[in-house]
Amino acid sequence: MRNMVFGFFLFAVFCLAVFYHLRSQPGEGVGGVDLSGYNVILLSVETTRADHLGLYGYGRPTTPFLDEYGGGCLVFEGAYAQAPWTRTSMASVVTSRYPRRHGVLTESPRHRLDEGFTTLAEVFSGNNYSTAAYIGHANLKSEFGFSQGFDVYVELINRRADVLLDSALSWINEAEDPFFVWIHLVDPHETYDPPKEYLRLFVESETEIKPHHTTRPYLEGLAGGGDLTSQQLNHLIGLYDGELCYVDDAVKRFISNLPEGVLDDSIVVVTADHGEEFMDHGGLLHGHSLYNELIHVPLLLCADGIEPGRRGGRVELIDVYPTLVGLTGLSGGDWGLEGDSLLDEGGGVVYSESDFRGHHLSAFFAGEVKVIHDWSSNETRLFNLSADPLEGDPRNLTAPERRRYLDYIGGYRSNPHVSGDKSPVSGEAIEQLRQSGYLR
Numbered sequence: 001m002r003n004m005v006f007g008f009f010l011f012a013v014f015c016l017a018v019f020y021h022l023r024s025q026p027g028e029g030v031g032g033v034d035l036s037g038y039n040v041i042l043l044s045v046e047t048t049r050a051d052h053l054g055l056y057g058y059g060r061p062t063t064p065f066l067d068e069y070g071g072g073c074l075v076f077e078g079a080y081a082q083a084p085w086t087r088t089s090m091a092s093v094v095t096s097r098y099p100r101r102h103g104v105l106t107e108s109p110r111h112r113l114d115e116g117f118t119t120l121a122e123v124f125s126g127n128n129y130s131t132a133a134y135i136g137h138a139n140l141k142s143e144f145g146f147s148q149g150f151d152v153y154v155e156l157i158n159r160r161a162d163v164l165l166d167s168a169l170s171w172i173n174e175a176e177d178p179f180f181v182w183i184h185l186v187d188p189h190e191t192y193d194p195p196k197e198y199l200r201l202f203v204e205s206e207t208e209i210k211p212h213h214t215t216r217p218y219l220e221g222l223a224g225g226g227d228l229t230s231q232q233l234n235h236l237i238g239l240y241d242g243e244l245c246y247v248d249d250a251v252k253r254f255i256s257n258l259p260e261g262v263l264d265d266s267i268v269v270v271t272a273d274h275g276e277e278f279m280d281h282g283g284l285l286h287g288h289s290l291y292n293e294l295i296h297v298p299l300l301l302c303a304d305g306i307e308p309g310r311r312g313g314r315v316e317l318i319d320v321y322p323t324l325v326g327l328t329g330l331s332g333g334d335w336g337l338e339g340d341s342l343l344d345e346g347g348g349v350v351y352s353e354s355d356f357r358g359h360h361l362s363a364f365f366a367g368e369v370k371v372i373h374d375w376s377s378n379e380t381r382l383f384n385l386s387a388d389p390l391e392g393d394p395r396n397l398t399a400p401e402r403r404r405y406l407d408y409i410g411g412y413r414s415n416p417h418v419s420g421d422k423s424p425v426s427g428e429a430i431e432q433l434r435q436s437g438y439l440r
Contacts, residue, residue: 079314
């Protein structure tokens, strides 16, 4: 009887959260802040889990600059990606749509962003902004539709952060105001191979696992074979943390070298496409699950006129698009947006999914409830995050509860969009994806 009462209580909380989420329409209101004509710098970093930043409570000094810089920003404590891997996640960012609605679902080259969507860059371009992107990851190449709306789209695949940031800085120095620039840094992605001066910051020796061995096939073999020792795991984490520290220093140099006055007239967003697992739930890398280490990401919103502080509750990466369009007062946005302004009072409903490499997973949050459903095994897990924040103790669902939750989740997975672009992807893109571990 007690379990039944608790179950009805959880479902009532869920329904209330859904009501508040649906009541808040995308793009309505920006908290009374008007930043019309401001430049916009969107900085996304590969594979960065929020709990490895000091700003989110991490014990190691991986991000001293962002920790300090974040003190002048609005920091969202509960920001979640729509997918645990790059192409799907960033397609949600630039369209403000859940994965099924934009149709960029799997690692297949045919899953690309359709030209029928009005992307965030297209809105800025259509409102006389100069637009540029500097991209370090093969999953975001123009062949997958991400260059829509950009005057300049520079692909520096697998290049270090300082190369991308210096290139973007050169463009900013010459750009006409106002401008929108998107920079996507790749460094924390495997392989974990930080520059020499960052290599030993958080590792005790170089004998456990060589950086050039930290490829997806090698790490998947370690995780699946049960041969990973605690010393090796700590070594991997140390290499990864070194990558984060390098990126932090590169971002510091970039911000410090912006032309005089630019930062005063700019909105800066810092976030990540997804996180990374280090055996938190029995695996390594990303794409394969929807636990928080893979979808809880940092999110900072920084600009004069936005009150700095920390915002609790949950928001989604699909909220970035309507926030930036609303703050700058632009017209011509896509009316199909599914996100809300980050400055609105949201209801806390979050949805993520993964169809990466044969995994078919959905997850949603409502209140303190998180449900993960595996569509392949038909297994459903419910977590009470207030009592179990590390998602280690799933609660059994009654049959009626399970039906209600699956009915709701099913709405997010219905009527997937199919891209009309059937053009072949170049051999270069295929090889870059293969080298990055996305194609076998």
